[in-house]
Every structure is written in structure tokens, then in C-alpha cells.
Amino acid sequence: MSLINTAIKPFKAQAYKQGKFVEVTDVDTKGKWAVFFFYPADFTFVCPTELGDVADHYAELQRLDVEVYSVSTDTHFTHKAWHDSSETIGKIQYTMIGDPTGTVTRNFNVMRESEGLADRGTFVVDPDGVIQAMEVTAEGVGRNAADLLRRIKAAQYVRAHPGEVCPAKWEEGEKTLAPSLHLVGKI
Template identity: 80%
Template sequence: MALINTKIKPFQATAYKNGEFIEVSDTDLQGKWSIFFFYPADFTFVCPTELGDVADHYDELQKRDVEVYSVSTDTHFTHKAWHDSSETIGKIKYTMIGDPTGTITRNFDVMRESMGLADRATFVVDPDGIIQAMEITAEGIGRDAEDLLRKVKAAQYVAANPGQVCPAAWKEGEATLAPSLDLVGKI
């Protein structure tokens, strides 16, 4: 699980987005911030609450030049059927990648091999394809898109401000730190 500060592996997949099937690859991510939002399966229970929460924050993520890619080992056809039948999933505007071979899920090291399902995992990827943040939770623990947005803001701030770091619970506009000998033992 030593994926922080590593480049994502190449991939190609078919996805569902805005009523169409599209092809997506790692080259589509170049030059943009990305979120990979892995979840176990369509037509389940915690998953739609999480995907809906991300959908509620998608416009704000887009304003920050961040693209969202939800990923499960379901097919793009299943994503369309779920999108068409669920009010919560129907509001999703971001890309829903089908990964029935598990290639992308394994690339991010979040495959539950005995089940053929993805873990509940989130990755924030910078415009160079480098993983800057990740979160993995147990099956029954849903993630919070508000905290994900906070992490994106912190990652973007650090990228734009070399020599600065964001302390715990940092919110946009709050003070940051400039690590130096003067701070050692004073925080």
C-alpha cells in the first residue's frame, strides 16, 4: 500500500457518463486533478449514499479543475442500469468506470481477490498522475465528500505553494506552516 507519491499505472476502460458510453484511459488525466472513488458494487447500500454525496459536491470539484472517476468491478452496462433506476445515482454527472477485469482496481491495490470486488477507497491524483492522498475504509464505513473536498484543497494548496504544509483539520484560508528549524519543538 505504498502508493502515495507514485504514478498511477496505465489503464483503458469503458465508462458511463451523461447518457453515453465512453472510453477512458490514464492519458485523459494528464494536466488535471483527479479523484478515483472505488466502491464494492452497484445496487448496494452504503455505495449509493457515498456516490450521491460526491455528486452533491461535483460542481465545486469541477470549479477546482478536478475530475471524478467512480470505479467498481461492475460493467458500464450495469452503471447505466443503476443510473437509470436510482434517484440518488441518477444525479451523477461524473464518469462511472466499469472495471469487470479488475485491472484498475488491482493497479490501485484495492481488490478483494476472494470476492472480485473493490475496497471502499479514494485516491486524489495530481495533474502529473501522482497519488497525493488516499483513504480506505471497511465495508460498513461510508466516506464523506466534504472531507474529500478538504483534502483536495489541501493537496492543491501544497502543490501551488512549495515549502508550505497544511496542519491537521486545515480549512481553505486558514494558516499553514513553513517547516523550518525554528519550528522544531514549538508546535
């Protein structure tokens, strides 16, 4: 079942952010764009490359008024230990949610129940708490933060410009489409 255009479910979780343990709830995500970036586990192989890629783009995400929440079923304590021991993870400034009960992971339908691990899932949530984009990949397939940025910019553009849509490969500043009867069969 698709979660597109559905509101995120309530949650409360412990997280690690910039040297501190913090509590995060669904209410904290309201009023700005959010990315929930699920991954299987700390101290693994593809995961640090993805989290590091998002960290490299975090300043631009912040300029777009987007907050990032990485989520795994590890604890917030494990996130701190990984942050302290890995150069790649050490550059992360965004919130790392610990979800050992799997509540947040199940809320987004990315729990591998037989393993207690999250799939690689990315969810773009608008300021109203509604999911506007999602991507789920197999464990061995890493994601690309540059494409995530492109999708966020497209979602933000569509929200700000009702009646317009962004075509394939749309980049900020490029032409959009205004769906209408006269476009049917002409693209």
C-alpha cells in the same frame, strides 16, 4: 505498500457518463486533478449514499479543476442501469468506470481478490498523474465528500506553495506552516 507519490499505472476501461458509453484511459486524467472513487458494487446500500454525496459536491469539484471517476468491478452497462433506476445515482454527472476485469482496481491495490470486489478506496491524483492522497475504509464505513474536498484543497495549496504545509483540520484560507528548524518542538 503505500501508493502515495507514485504515478498511476496505465489502464483503459469502458465507462458510463451523462447518457453515453465512453472509453477512459490513464492519459485522459493527465493535466488536471482527478479523484478515483472505488466502491464494492452497484445496487447496494452504503455505495449509493457515497456516490450521491460526491454528486452533490461535483460542481465544486469541477470549480477546483477536479474530475471524478467512480470505479467498481461492475460493467458500464450495469452503471447505466443503476443510473436509470435510482434517483440518487441518477444525479451523477461524473464518469462511472466499469472494471469487470479488475485491472483499474488492482492498479490501485484495492481489489478483494476472494470476492472480485473493490474496497472503499479514494485516491486524489495530481495533474502529473501522481497520487497525493488516499483513503481506504472497511465495507461498512462510508466516506465523506466534504472531507475529500478539504483534502483536495490542501493538496492543491501545497502544490502551489512549495515550502508550506497544511496542519490538521486546515481549511481554505487558514494559516499554514513553513517547516523549519525553528519550528521543531514548538508546535
